[in-house]
Amino acid sequence: MNRGLRRLSAEVARFSAVNVVATAVSVFLFNAIVHGLKGWFEGPLNDHPITAYLLANSVGMFVSYYGSRHYAFRHRHASGPGGGMPRYVAINLASFVIPVTCLWVTRHLLHWDSIYADNVSGNVIGALLGNAFRFWAFRRFVFNTPRVVPRSFWQSPIDQGRHEELTPEDLSEVDP
Numbered sequence: 673m674n675r676g677l678r679r680l681s682a683e684v685a686r687f688s689a690v691n692v693v694a695t696a697v698s699v700f701l702f703n704a705i706v707h708g709l710k711g712w713f714e715g716p717l718n719d720h721p722i723t724a725y726l727l728a729n730s731v732g733m734f735v736s737y738y739g740s741r742h743y744a745f746r747h748r749h750a751s752g753p754g755g756g757m758p759r760y761v762a763i764n765l766a767s768f769v770i771p772v773t774c775l776w777v778t779r780h781l782l783h784w785d786s787i788y789a790d791n792v793s794g795n796v797i798g799a800l801l802g803n804a805f806r807f808w809a810f811r812r813f814v815f816n817t818p819r820v821v822p823r824s825f826w827q828s829p830i831d832q833g834r835h836e837e838l839t840p841e842d843l844s845e846v847d848p
Contacts, residue, residue: 683744684807690739691803698732699795707787721779722772725794729771733764745815756814763809770805771798 705724708715717724737760741750750756775794778784784793 683811686744687740687807687810688803690736690744693739694732694736695795695799697735698728699791701728701731702795703787703791706790721775721785721790721794725772725775726768729764729768733761736764737761740810740815745810748815750814751816759814760810763806763813767802767806767809770802771795774798774801 702721702725704715705717705728706715706721707718715724717727737757740760741756751759771794774797775790778789778793782789
């Protein structure tokens with residue numbers, strides 16, 4: 673396997689791991705808000721699953737950003753202001769259209785409102801399609817430039833091309 677393919681597959685694996693955690697947070701919150709926790713409380717937004725989906729996935733989005741920034745794409749610079757956060761949020765909000773559409777179809781066209789229908793449409797089918805879109809968009813628009821990693825702790829990225837040692841004469845040429 674060539675180097676580029678190995679790097680891409682490693683990014684996909686790390687991105688997927690981050691999305692598993694973010695999705696677990698989102699699914700738990702969505703089900704608690706819409707369907708409640710048995711024996712504890714009824715779902716306060718049972719009649720508003722799309723609102724609940726957007727709220728739960730907004731929390732999951734911030735979990736995903738932190739994981740993507742510090743784990744999945746840690747070797748890439750984030751483009752734009754704020755470490756890529758505005759672009760990241762914009763892409764996530766745009767990608768919400770995919771699972772929300774799946775959820776809307778099952779609730780309003782097919783009239784399926786069970787916990788299974790909600791989870792399969794929004795949290796399985798919609799999430800998989802949304803994750804594929806987000807991976808492409810994050811890599812293209814947010815974390816798009818590979819970082820230059822120094823070869824050693826003491827060598828800065830700027831000095832990577834320099835192989836010669838500095839002599840005392842070189843240091844004396846520098847004005848204090």
